[in-house]
Amino acid sequence: MRVFCPFFILLLFNARLAPSWAQYHYQSLMNYLENRMLAMEERISLWHEQSNRYNSELKEFRQQATDLMERLGKDHLKLQLDLDGAGVRVERVEREMDYIETQNPPKPCTKAEDKMTEQEGIFKPNRKEEELIPVTGCADIVSSIRAMKILKRIGNPKGVWTRDTVTAKVYIFSGTEGDTVNEFSLVSALSSSPSSSRSISLPTFWNGTGNTVHNNHIYYVSEGSEVQIMKFDLRNGSLVDRAVFPVDDRSPVYTLNPETVVDLVADEEGLWALYGSKDNINLAKMDADTLDTEQMWDTGCPRENAESAFVVCGTVYVVYNTRPPSRSRIQCVFDVNDMVTSGEAPLLYFPRRYGAHSSLKYNTKEKQLYAWDDGYQILYKLTLKPKLWV
Ligand SMILES: *[C@@H]1O[C@H](CO)[C@@H](O)[C@H](O)[C@H]1NC(C)=O
Ligand SMILES: *[C@@H]1O[C@H](CO)[C@@H](O)[C@H](O)[C@H]1NC(C)=O
Numbered sequence: 001m002r003v004f005c006p007f008f009i010l011l012l013f014n015a016r017l018a019p020s021w022a023q024y025h026y027q028s029l030m031n032y033l034e035n036r037m038l039a040m041e042e043r044i045s046l047w048h049e050q051s052n053r054y055n056s057e058l059k060e061f062r063q064q065a066t067d068l069m070e071r072l073g074k075d076h077l078k079l080q081l082d083l084d085g086a087g088v089r090v091e092r093v094e095r096e097m098d099y100i101e102t103q104n105p106p107k108p109c110t111k112a113e114d115k116m117t118e119q120e121g122i123f124k125p126n127r128k129e130e131e132l133i134p135v136t137g138c139a140d141i142v143s144s145i146r147a148m149k150i151l152k153r154i155g156n157p158k159g160v161w162t163r164d165t166v167t168a169k170v171y172i173f174s175g176t177e178g179d180t181v182n183e184f185s186l187v188s189a190l191s192s193s194p195s196s197s198r199s200i201s202l203p204t205f206w207n208g209t210g211n212t213v214h215n216n217h218i219y220y221v222s223e224g225s226e227v228q229i230m231k232f233d234l235r236n237g238s239l240v241d242r243a244v245f246p247v248d249d250r251s252p253v254y255t256l257n258p259e260t261v262v263d264l265v266a267d268e269e270g271l272w273a274l275y276g277s278k279d280n281i282n283l284a285k286m287d288a289d290t291l292d293t294e295q296m297w298d299t300g301c302p303r304e305n306a307e308s309a310f311v312v313c314g315t316v317y318v319v320y321n322t323r324p325p326s327r328s329r330i331q332c333v334f335d336v337n338d339m340v341t342s343g344e345a346p347l348l349y350f351p352r353r354y355g356a357h358s359s360l361k362y363n364t365k366e367k368q369l370y371a372w373d374d375g376y377q378i379l380y381k382l383t384l385k386p387k388l389w390v
Contacts, residue, residue: 140313140385141313141340141386143384144346144348144382144383145350145381145383146381146382147380148350148351149378150377150378151187151376151377152377153377155172155175156176157375158175158257158259158358158359159174159375160173160211160212160358161173161361161370162370163361163363163366164214164216165215165266167216169185170184170186171218172184173206173211173220176209176358179204179205180200180202181200181218182197183197184196200237202230203230204222207221207259207260208257208259208262209260209308209372210253210262210359211264212266212361214271217231217233217234218231219231219232219264219288220232220264221245221261221264226244227250227262228243229245229286231291241291245293247261247262247275247277248277253274253275254308254309255306256307257307257358257359261276263275263308265310266311266361267314267362267364268313269313270285271285271287272311272316276303277298279304280301281299281306281318282296283297283298283316283334284296284297297334300334301332301334305320305323307319307357308359311362314335314337315335315340315345316334317330317332317345317348318332319360320332325355327349328349328350328355328356329348329350330347333345335387340387355373355374355376356373358372358373367383369382
């Protein structure tokens with residue numbers, strides 16, 4: 001509007017000179033202005049209309065987006081339900097298979113021994129793999145029992161054999177009590193010339209199948225008036241430490257191996273003790289240097305029908321069997337770091353043998369179990385996978 005002002009003044013000035021001419025001009029100016037105003041009003045109302053339309057379009061779009069989100073949410077819920085259903089079905093099939101397995105135990109594979117010795121090559125530890133595995137902070141879970149190898153049958157039906165990860169020497173505790181242990185320089189020496197062993201006399205007797213060898217030391221359980229854990233230095237042959245282990249009553253850790261009240265096992269995180277308490281298996285973390293008990297847990301795994309257990313990366317795997325022996329299986333898992341639940345860990349069967357394990361000792365370097373099964377010395381190769389799937 002301000003643009004027109006000079007014109008307006010000019011025209012008023014002219015009007016004084018020639019009234020009729022001025023009047024005419026004044027009128028046309030008014031008309032012009034009126035037209036301009038009308039045009040602007042029209043345009044404003046057009047803008048109004050447009051903005052209204054945009055507004056309602058925006059509203060509509062918003063509504064559509066909300067509907068879409070709602071629908072997506074519903075679809076997601078349905079998918080989740082479907083997944084849950086599938087999970088339940090898989091579980092049922094697994095349970096049925098388990099049942100069928102226990103109802104129709106297949107005949108023991110008599111040829112197993114021959115077959116397994118042929119596969120000797122696969123048990124050579126892979127050097128590269130060993131170097132890559134960190135000693136601490138491991139977070140692996142057992143995903144399968146990959147292979148089995150029967151090495152020898154020496155000694156009593158029950159016993160322990162294990163290998164020191166540091167020295168690679170093999171140790172044999174035959175029977176469920178005694179005071180000697182046999183040392184072999186190599187696993188191959190055990191199968192080729194069993195007489196080549198060195199016999200080590202321990203200063204006290206050992207009881208059960210809870211003995212283990214870790215870091216150049218024998219840790220063994222001695223049951224006198226008290227249950228004691230002994231630490232024997234293999235380098236100079238002396239008892240370096242002993243500690244009373246706090247068990248209330250001497251209930252066996254595993255009901256299928258009643259001679260063992262404390263089972264000592266080693267993993268990547270050090271030394272552990274498994275022991276019985278009421279109906280369950282308890283776990284204690286031990287300081288391998290001082291024999292201090294650092295922490296204790298109730299694993300929630302029943303002692304009933306358990307035959308043995310081992311620990312990998314802070315997770316306990318309890319192995320169950322039946323009497324008379326059928327097929328050993330890992331049926332209860334306990335993770336001290338709460339990262340693995342029994343539901344997550346698969347039900348794992350040991351290869352068909354229908355023996356009874358009196359001990360299972362895990363070797364952290366080779367990722368295999370040293371098992372004593374009815375007098376046979378057996379190796380089980382494990383497959384591990386990370387606990388967390390990221
Ligand atoms: C432990 O072994 C010793 C020596 O063989 C034996 O005398 C003792 O009775 C055993 N203790 C138990 C509780 O079996
Ligand atoms: C054996 O070695 C350990 C640790 O190196 C030491 O504490 C102990 O006194 C030694 N024992 C003997 C009898 O030399």
